[in-house]
Amino acid sequence: MNIETKCLHSGYSPKNTEPRVVPIYQSTTYVYDSAEDIAAVFDDPTKSLIYSRFANPTVMAVEAKIADLECGTAAMCTSSGQAASLLSVLNICSAGDSFISTSQIYGGTYNLFSYTLPRMGIECIFVDANASEEELHKAFKPNTKLVFGETLANASLAVMDIEKFAKAAHEHNVPLIVDNTFPTPALCRPIEHGADIVVHSTSKYMDGHAVQVGGVIVDSGEFNWNKGDFPGLTQPDGSYHGIVYTETYGKLAYILKARMQLMRDFGVYSAAHSAFMLNLGLETLALRMERHSQNALALAKYLQTSDRIEKVVYPGLEGDKYYDLAKKYLPGGASGVIAATVKGGRDGAMEFMNGLKLTSKEVHVADIRTCILHPASTTHRQLSDEGLKAGGIEPGMVRISVGLESIEDLIEDFNG
Ligand SMILES: *Cc1c(COP(=O)(O)O)cnc(C)c1O
Helix, strand or coil: CCHHHHHHHCCCCCCCCCCCCCCCCCCCECCCCCHHHHHHHHHCCCCCCCECCCCCHHHHHHHHHHHHHCCCCEEEEECCHHHHHHHHHHCCCCCCCEEEEECCCCHHHHHHHHHHHHHCCCEEEEECCCCCHHHHHHHCCCCEEEEEEECECCCCCCECCHHHHHHHHHHCCCCEEEECCCCHHHHCCHHHHCCCEEEEECCCCCCCCCCCCCEEEEECCCCCCCCCCCHHHHCCECCCCCECHHHHHHHHHHHHHHHHHHHHHHCCCCCHHHHHHHHHHHHCHHHHHHHHHHHHHHHHHHHHHCCCEEEEECCCCCCCCCHHHHHHHCCCCCCCEEEEEECCHHHHHHHHHHCCCCCEECCCCCCCCCEEECHHHCCCCCCCHHHHHHCCCCCCEEEEECCCCCHHHHHHHHHC
C-alpha cells in the first residue's frame, strides 16, 4: 500500500460489527479465564496483555500503523520524544559504552547526550553532520555501540546523508538510529536508506494539531546483533527469567527488550487517550506534509525577495547548502520549517515578529497553524551575540513553522 492508504488503514482492521475507529481502551488491566492463563502470559508476554505500562490495545494499533509507515518491523510508543531518544540509546548502551551523534540535533537531545547520559557513564562523541567518511571512521572507539543523527535537524535544518552514516556504522558493526521527526515517514523513510532504528517526537507533525506529547521507536528488524558486541540483546537477561532476546524473538528482539525490560523499569509508555489523538493526526499525515512543504517553499521564496530579510535557510530552496541532499532524501518536499534572518539583529527580529497578526508567537514547531519563534530572546536567551554565532544562530534569526493556511494570507501577514 502507498503511504496515503497506510495512514488511514494500517494497524487496525475491525471485524464484523466492531467500531470503525480504533477505540480508547481506558483500562490499566486485563482479565484471564484461569490462573494458568495468567501464568502463561508471564512466560510469553507477546501472546497477551499484562498491564498498560507495557502495552495497551489503543497504543498497539498506533504502534502497528507507525511501524508500517516507516517500513519497520515493530514499534513502541513512549510518553514523549525525549523518552524515545533516551530508551533507543539505553536499549543498547550501558555504563562504560560510548556512541556517536551528529552535533546538529534537537536541543533537548543535545542536553541528554552531552550532560545526562555521561552522568550515567555513557559517553557521546559528537561529529559534524557534514563530516567526511574518514572523519566519521576516526570517531569510532572500541566501545562505540551506535550512531545517532536527525534526518532534517531541528533547528539548523541540516539534512543528514543517511546512506553515508549507515555505511560507516555498519562497517563498525553498530546500528544507525535516526530521529525522523521533521520529515515524518510521509517525506522520508530512513530505513529505506539503511537506517536500523527510527525515533520520533510524535508531538510534532505526526500529531500535527499540538494536542499530545509523545514519542515512538521503530525497529527495522534487520540489524544483526550477533555480529557486534551487544550482550544486552544476545546474552541471558537475569531480570526476565534468563531470556536471550535475539534467540527468542529474532527480528523483534530490540523492540521486545525495550518493552519488557526498559518500559517495565522506566515506565514511560503512552497513554491510550494520547495514542487515540495521535492516530487522528496520522490519518491525514501524508496530505498535511505535502501542503506544509508547498507552503514553506512558497513562503521561503517570498521571504528571499523581502527587503526586511537578510537570509533565508530552507533545504528545499535552490542554492541552499543542503539542497542536493534534500533532493535525494526529501524528494516529496522539505517539510514546513524555515529559518530566516531579519535585518537589524535582535531588535529587528522582535519588531518583525510583533508585526505579525495571523502567525502565532509560540514555543512549538510542526503545528497546522503557522507559528514563529525568536531563538535569541527565548530558547537561547542566555547566550551573547558571540555565543549565538558560535552555535550557528544569528541574533536576528527567526524560526518559522509554516502551517496549512492559505499561502496568500500567509504572505500578506509576512508582508507587514
Ligand atoms: C521536539 C523534538 C524532540 C523531543 O520531543 P518531545 O516530544 O518534545 O519530548 C526530539 N527530537 C526532535 C527532532 C524534536 O523536534
